[in-house]
Amino acid sequence: MALPKLTEWALRLDDLSVARGRGPSSMRAVDGVRAELPFGSALVVSGPTGSGKSSLALALSGRAGRDTRIVGGSAVVCGISPERRGRARNVLTFRVGFLSQDAGPGLDPDRTVGELISLPLLEREPRLARRQLEIRVSNLLDEVRLPLGAAGKFPHELSSGMRQRVALAVALVLDPRLLIADEPLAGIDIEVRHVVRDAILRRREEWGMAALIVSNDVEFAQEIGAEQLVLDRGSVVGVRRAGEEPLITPGAREAHAFLGGA
Numbered sequence: 093m094a095l096p097k098l099t100e101w102a103l104r105l106d107d108l109s110v111a112r113g114r115g116p117s118s119m120r121a122v123d124g125v126r127a128e129l130p131f132g133s134a135l136v137v138s139g140p141t142g143s144g145k146s147s148l149a150l151a152l153s154g155r156a157g158r159d160t161r162i163v164g165g166s167a168v169v170c171g172i173s174p175e176r177r178g179r180a181r182n183v184l185t186f187r188v189g190f191l192s193q194d195a196g197p198g199l200d201p202d203r204t205v206g207e208l209i210s211l212p213l214l215e216r217e218p219r220l221a222r223r224q225l226e227i228r229v230s231n232l233l234d235e236v237r238l239p240l241g242a243a244g245k246f247p248h249e250l251s252s253g254m255r256q257r258v259a260l261a262v263a264l265v266l267d268p269r270l271l272i273a274d275e276p277l278a279g280i281d282i283e284v285r286h287v288v289r290d291a292i293l294r295r296r297e298e299w300g301m302a303a304l305i306v307s308n309d310v311e312f313a314q315e316i317g318a319e320q321l322v323l324d325r326g327s328v329v330g331v332r333r334a335g336e337e338p339l340i341t342p343g344a345r346e347a348h349a350f351l352g353g354a
């Protein structure tokens with residue numbers, strides 16, 4: 093079967109609902125979200141704790157386990173539904189780089205940084221020559237501003253900010269068409285912020301990478317010229333297109349704060 097072609101949209105969500113959990117503890121974490129993200133643009137998803145941001149990011153990433161299911165509407169991510177399985181899903185994971193909320197602390201402690209960055213490449217291209225692999229690893233280390241010597245280190249030998257930069261390098265190593273990053277700036281050094289921002293801007297400029305970032309950092313959203321979407325209890329309660337006034341659902345006054353208003 094032919095693989096799905098890339099569409100002009102990195103992301104198209106039509107009335108998307110996502111359930112979390114299994115059995116009696118299952119609940120609707122995302123409820124009827126509509127959004128479109130063309131290649132070359134960025135969307136920042138904000139909202140209070142438990143509003144469904146991570147559930148949305150995970151459901152779209154192609155990495156969701158059985159406790160995260162699309163239960164209504166549809167999603168097309170880089171031309172592929174994240175509900176697909178088998179080869180189409182593999183292609184989705186190659187087209188979409190994913191930085192989960194616990195990506196930095198969750199790095200495999202038994203692998204060196206060089207091995208961690210190489211793994212996705214070897215999964216996609218098992219016959220890749222060693223020299224090519226080394227070049228890709230060193231380019232990525234350079235992009236996330238880590239010294240070349242970091243390739244031989246294990247995660248526990250690095251600071252939390254450095255681990256987060258390694259996790260970003262892993263998410264970017266396949267040159268994804270869409271980067272989905274869940275709280276990439278949370279609680280770590282300023283260098284991480286610059287690295288994430290510069291990677292998004294450069295890759296967007298060079299080949300139209302799109303980005304979906306979960307963050308409540310309004311300044312960051314503005315720095316990368318992103319459209320913003322505010323979730324509350326799984327539903328969209330506010331939207332702000334770059335350079336425009338926010339649109340807020342009547343009664344959702346707290347959405348202003350997430351869009352940089354009073």
Ligand SMILES: Nc1ncnc2c1ncn2[C@@H]1O[C@H](COP(=O)(O)OP(=O)(O)OP(=O)(O)O)[C@@H](O)[C@H]1O
Nearest residue numbers: 112113117121140141142143144145146147148159
């Ligand atoms: N594995 C799970 N099983 C059952 N419910 C879950 C699971 N994961 C999340 N939830 C529930 O889904 C809802 C949305 O959670 P989610 O983590 O997506 O929100 P969030 O906006 O990302 O929150 P935070 O800012 O705290 O990360 C919450 O009510 C949460 O308790």
